[in-house]
Amino acid sequence: MELGVVGKPNVGKSTFFSSATLVDAEIANYPFTTIDANKGVCYVKTKCPCQELEVECNPRHGKCVDGHRLVGVEAIDVAGLVPDAYQGKGQGNQFLDTLRQAKALIHIIDASGSTDAEGNPVAKGTRDPFEDVKFLEREIDLWTKGIIAKGWERQSKTYDQLGTKRDRALAERLGGLGVTENDVNAALRPMDLDERMANWSDDDLYEVARAIRKQTKPMIIAANKADIAPPENLESLAALDDYIVVPTCASSELALRKAAKAGLIDYSPGDKEFSIVDESKITPPQKAGLEAIQGVIDKFGSTGVQQCIEEAVFKLLDLIAVFPVEDESHYTDHAGNVLPDVWLVPRGTTAKELAFKIHTDLGEKFVRAVDARTKRVIGADHELQDGDIIKIAANV
Ligand SMILES: Nc1nc2c(ncn2[C@@H]2O[C@H](COP(=O)(O)OP(=O)(O)OP(=O)(O)O)[C@@H](O)[C@H]2O)c(=O)[nH]1
Ligand SMILES: [Mg+2]
Incomplete structure (x- = not known):
């Protein structure tokens, strides 16, 4: 990030x-x-569950100061x-x-x-x-x-002929910027654009670029x-x-x-x-x-x-902080570090999506997750909350 x-x-x-x-x-x-x-790391502060749980935490990255976890975020100047x-x-x-x-x-x-x-x-x-x-x-x-418009006149006709969806076409052209089909879809949904991409005017292309920029940056x-x-x-x-x-x-x-x-x-x-x-x-x-x-x-x-x-x-x-652990009773990882990690994820991230973020293997072999505070089992689609401590059980 x-x-x-x-x-x-x-x-x-x-x-x-x-x-x-x-x-x-x-x-x-x-x-x-x-x-x-210039590149460097700055920090955001989020509440660490250590004080509430009366445990002493050992963060693997960043640190905990008076019950506030400092989470590293990269910055570029x-x-x-x-x-x-x-x-x-x-x-x-x-x-x-x-x-x-x-x-x-x-x-x-x-x-x-x-x-x-x-x-x-x-x-x-x-x-x-x-x-x-x-x-x-x-x-x-x-x-x-400029990136969208390069060779657009010819390419837009091909898209129309092949029936390529606009979300797909634009995500492909802007892939280098990390733009996904979902981003394009969300950005263009409120716009009233011609069905045929070849009919888009120069102004349309500018408005499309603007909407995608707002969505993604x-x-x-x-x-x-x-x-x-x-x-x-x-x-x-x-x-x-x-x-x-x-x-x-x-x-x-x-x-x-x-x-x-x-x-x-x-x-x-x-x-x-x-x-x-x-x-x-x-x-x-x-x-x-x-x-x-x-x-x-x-x-x-x-x-x-x-x-x-x-x-x-x-x-x-709108990111939230979640604390994955391997042992939900002691809030530790396999090495015994208490509340070792914190992840910043978009609000709405599910337990299974978190598993995928941690490791593809953990996502693919996901069985269930446990809310370490309540010890209750939560399903793959359960949306995580800010400050959650989560154990992910996988079939590995
Ligand atoms: N008064 C005042 N001056 C500031 C502040 N922040 C930066 N400056 C001054 O603004 C000038 C430019 O600061 P830089 O940090 O080099 O600006 P920059 O945007 O990185 O500049 P470029 O790398 O040339 O694009 C320096 O003289 C700073 O001391 C501020 O908050 N208040
Ligand atoms: Mg500078």
């Missing part, structure tokens, strides 16, 4: 990425600082996207390639309006941040449309540089229907995480406050910097970075 950190140049993508993953990424106030994508990137301008193609892997996009925009369309610094408040939202969508839509908006954003910008972004918008101050989050790593402060990502470990180790400029950051947090409730990642995973993608 990957989250793509995307947007035009110089909005704070690498700052956001770095603060979330603590991977060093180059950061500077000019466009195209990032050329090659890419080069900025400029107008006409879909035709290969700027670092366009490379950016769009990373989209193939991303399950959702965190769209970083400059809420302060201090960068133009290409990411060059301009006076604060000059650029309408909503332009950033529209432009990025359009680039991705045009790029997707959902986007959350990080209204970044919130610390210096004019309040009216943040208000109009918050009022946008159809979007989850989280005000963020990535540079503050990066400073806090670095200070915490250096042992200067106690801070947990997402927290409303932090404390200085030893006043004597902090220089006056550092103290002033930390006070300014506390001011930002007081205003927004947090730096917004952790909140944005968690909303991307739990709201936008």
Whole structure:
């Protein structure tokens, strides 16, 4: 599962990425600082059942902090996207390639309006941040449309003649993006398209691309540089229907995480406050910097970075956390690790689908599952709930 950190140049993508993953990424106030994508792991917090069950857990990955399990999620930070990137301008193609892997996009925009369309610094408040939202969508839509439209005139006639279903045809063409027939079906169902694909107009192809993009690459908006954003910008972004918008101050989050790593402060990502470990180790400029950051947090409730990642995973993608175990009495795996793993799966995932995700063999030889909390047997089609602890019994 990957989250793509995307947007035009110089909005704070690498700052956001770095603060979330603590991977060093180059950061500077000019466009195209990032050329090659950076990859790292960020974490989302979910309630671990260990406290409720009064057991001590041994996570095989991530960790458990005060009853909260930190679950790793991959993130990619890419080069900025400029107008006409879909035709290969700027670092366009490379950016769009990373989209193939991303399950959702965190769209970083400059809420302060201090960068133009290409990411060059301009006076604060000059650029309408909503332009950033529209432009990025359009680039991705045009790029997707380009893939569909390649050789379409001839191919669409062949599809019609052979009776190839449109879901099949489009999933085939967009297979490289990980688009499935189900995705196409869900995306195009509300649309009123001609039965014959050969009759689709150029505009139809664009609308088709747009609908599929919305279905397969959902986007959350990080209204970044919130610390210096004019309040009216943040208000109009918050009022946008159809979007989850989280005000963020990535540079503050990066400073806090670095200070915490250096042992200067106690801070947990997402927290409303932090404390200085030893006043004597902090220089006056550092103290002033930390006070300014506390001011930002007081205003927004947090730096917004952790909140944005968690909303991307739990709201936008609507994933739930399930804890598979091999021994339902002790909540352990075969090695005796208590609550060893946690999986993030789409809401609505069934017991058997979980088995398939863990291992194809486990799915194929699935016999039944057991809810470890109640010790009740659950069937293959039982839909899992957030926080479930599940044992899967298979005929192996
Ligand atoms: N005030 C303020 N500045 C920020 C914030 N986040 C990032 N910046 C600054 O914005 C500039 C660009 O940051 P980067 O992280 O390099 O931006 P980018 O989007 O990765 O840029 P490219 O790689 O060039 O596309 C740097 O000067 C950062 O310090 C923020 O939340 N507030
Ligand atoms: Mg960058």
